[in-house]
Each structure stands twice: as C-alpha cells, then as structure tokens.
Amino acid sequence: MEAENRTNVSQFLLLGLSVDPELQPLLFGLFLFMYLVTVLGNLLIILAISSDAHLHTPMYFFLSNLSFVDMCFISTTVPKMLVNIQAQRKDISYIECLTQVYIFNTYGGVDNFLLSVMAFDRFVAICHPLNYTFIMNPKVCVLLVLISWIIMLWVSLIHILLMKRLTFFVGTEIPHFFCEVAQLLKVASSDTLTNNIFLYLATALLGVFPMTGILFSYFQIVSSLMRMSSSVGKYKAFSTCGSHLCVVSLFYGTGLGIYLSSAATHSSHRSSVASVMYTVVTPMLNPFIYSLRNKDVKGALRRLLSRASLRNK
16 A cells, blocks of 8 residues: 555645645735746836847846746745635646656756856956956857756756656655655655765755856956945946845745755745745846946836837837
C-alpha cells in the first residue's frame, strides 16, 4: 500500500499563505493589485524604451530585458495563486508544478545575471568611457543576455531531471503558495541527497559569481569616482548607478532575508511569507525605482503617454 501511495502522483496541494477563509478575499485583492501594477509598470518601461530612440543604448537594452523578465517572473506564481483562491482550491498538477519550478528558476536566475551585466555596463561606461561603444557593442549586449538565458535554461532543466527521479506520497502538501525546489525536496518521500547537493552548488555558483561581479564593478566605479576632481562629474556618474544599486540592494536583500528567516525559524509558513518580498514586491518596485530616479526614463514615459492620449482624441 505504501508503494502505491508513493507512485503516479498526479497533483500536489499548495497550502498558500493562510488557511483562514476570512483572509482569502483580502489576499486575492492585494495580490491582484500588486500583479496588475507590476505588469503595467514593467510593460510601460519596455514600451517607453522601445519607442524612444534616445534610449536605444546598452544600459536601457538591459533594463528592458530586466523589465520583461520581472513581468514573466511574477506571472509564473501569482496567477495560479489567484485562481486557487478564487476557486477555493489548493491543487496543482504534477506537470504544472514541475513546469512552474522550471520557469521560476529560469526567470529568477536570468534576473540575477542581468543585474550583474548591468553593473558591468556601468563599470565600462564610467571607468572606460572612451572604449564604451567598442566594448558594449550591440553584438556583445545580445550575447551577454543570450548566455544568461542558456545557462539558466540548462541549470533549471537539470533540476527538473533530478526531480523526476523523486517519489511523493499521494496528497502531498506544499507549505507555500507556489512550487519551489527547496520546498519540494522537503516533502519528497525518497532520497534527495543528489538533488540537495546540486541545489547548493547551483545556488552558490549562480549567486557568488554574479554578486562578485557586481561588487568588483562597483569597487572599480567608486575608485574611479574618487580620482575625479570635478564634483559635478562625480554626481553625474554616480547618479547613473543609483537606480541599479537600489534594485540590487532590494533583490539581494530580500533573498538574504528569506534565507536568514528560513534558517532562524525553520518555519515554512514564515518562509513563504518572506518569499512574497522576493517574488512579488521586488518586481513591482523595480519600474518605480527606475522611472522615479531616471530623467531619461521619465521623459520617455511622458512622451509615450502624451502620444497615446493624442491618438485617443
């Protein structure tokens, strides 16, 4: 009987953020609002950059890619959560769960790499301005983004292939609002040693290398700014990095917060609540950070909205 209960699992149960029925309408409204704001905000950034010739530069090319990834990243988890709340259901099929894991890992990893690539772009622009157009030419920019996608597509695929080997009890409950590798490994009924080793290695490598690149880039940027004699030049150069620094701090800060929260409390519920910051709040705030702190983006958004209003008249 136990063997039968561990094979042919067709679905899992996502417990969500709360089992309190009175909180479900509030959670539905809150997450629907955040989802719509995120999609609209990132879509406006993409449209503003693509429609304004002044923003067809490497920095804004990477920003438009980041906005696209953020928009897809939140679309991986929140819509399913909203459907389950509205339908008062908790189930997610086995195939749908693994697909969610694959897409979530891919977009999350690409987001991580793009932040590192954007830091490298600022490093070249500030520390090697005369060679900027040669180093950051369109082919190099496309290649950097493409490499980020290829790496994460393969890493995510290996995760899925390793997880296909695992067995689960029928009716397995996942104490989260989406399918995540770490949570699935905790509820598996078979040996997960290989999966955990690969998870730790992938997390370490994919976290350490991009973060090291960001720290190195900003160390060089700060060193270069310290050597500048013009205070106006320092302010102008550093202001181009302000938005990126805010996004990097938010991205890695929330990720570190989730890790520390999980390590300190060992509570799956608190970990899932902390994950909201990483999976929902961060993608929602990124468009505001870049639009509010960047005059070029604000100008492009105003021109985009004015053209849209003229067409409607």
